[in-house]
Amino acid sequence: MPRIRADDYDAKQRAILDNAAALFAAVGYPNAKMLEIAKVCGATKSMLYHYFATKDDLLFALLSEHLERLIADADDVLDAAGPAEGRFTRFVELYVRKSAESRQRHVSAMNDAKFLPAPLQARIHDLEAQVVARVAALLRPLKPGLGDDLYKPYALLLLGMLNWTDYWYDPAGRIPPDDLRDRISGLFLAGFLAAAPG
Template identity: 55%
Template sequence: MPRVRSDDYEAKSHAIMDCAAALFAKEGYPSAKMQDVAKACGATKSMLYHYFPTKDDLLFAMLMEHLERVVQGVEEAIVLKATPREKLLTMVEAYTQKSTQSRRRHMVAMQDIKYLPRAKQTPLIELQRQLVDRVAALLREVNPGLPEDTYKPYTMMLIGMLNWTDMWYRPGGTMKPQELCDRISRLFLKGFLAEKG
């Protein structure tokens, strides 16, 4: 039997995750069955099980990849040689771009992590925690000297705004992606920078 090339394997597993994300977003994770995913992908169940032995494995891989990409985008923005405000704008752009590229995965990540067993939830929750920590560190740079317990609520408000944007925003609409990022950054900064230590 010929050995499957790594890039072929990656491409097929990504295609399966994309099909599954669309199905999970439409039908809901609990209702979707592996045979439905196979049908949506134009694959056999046995081929699907070769890549993902269980539906939980498929959901876990999808969410892990998505969250890793978002965290990486945020980290890249934070280490830029730029002013804190410029870093924030870059972070908003990176976060929005990463989630838009995998809009359905993002929706699934927000809604379906709770269906995974605890052992599979734990590394995903850790990635979410890393994301919160990175954004909070950036907010400390943007407005230093605030009481420490101020940063976490603002971090969660910003992440919440970015997460829910994916539910309503349509890139092909009248507001272009760059304008959306600029508006989010301005709206957030006006309130956050009004906070005094």
């Protein structure tokens, strides 16, 4: 299967992926049937099969498109001018916003990749590794000389904090998204910048 980049999906395909993610969150990936997916998408089963030959293809597209967008956002932040701390805060802001917009995609990314066949899982893991590598690259200029083997664990700690907000954070609740961004950034940076060199 050729690699499909996030920009290759049209609005109809993205709507299918969003509706499928909502269904997976509600009933669990193993329990969702293609007929049910078509129904929640307001589509016929044949139209759904036109875009995605199998349920695994649909899940792979959902996860890979989501991760490709995270990678593109991270690349934009890494390429931006300005101080390292400003770029870091911008990345956290983009991640929090994407979480608010695509919560079910985040949850599906954490819960459902294990149901894919091994070759597709490997491709998802490769995209996840690319996200981690970019976050590590974002952290390096914040604290140069920390030790090459430590940037990846810190990147994973940050991503873990960001990912788990999907399970409890309500953008319409007491903490607005900008406040959450500042709290996550401040909490993480306070510990990271105080870390002893490797």
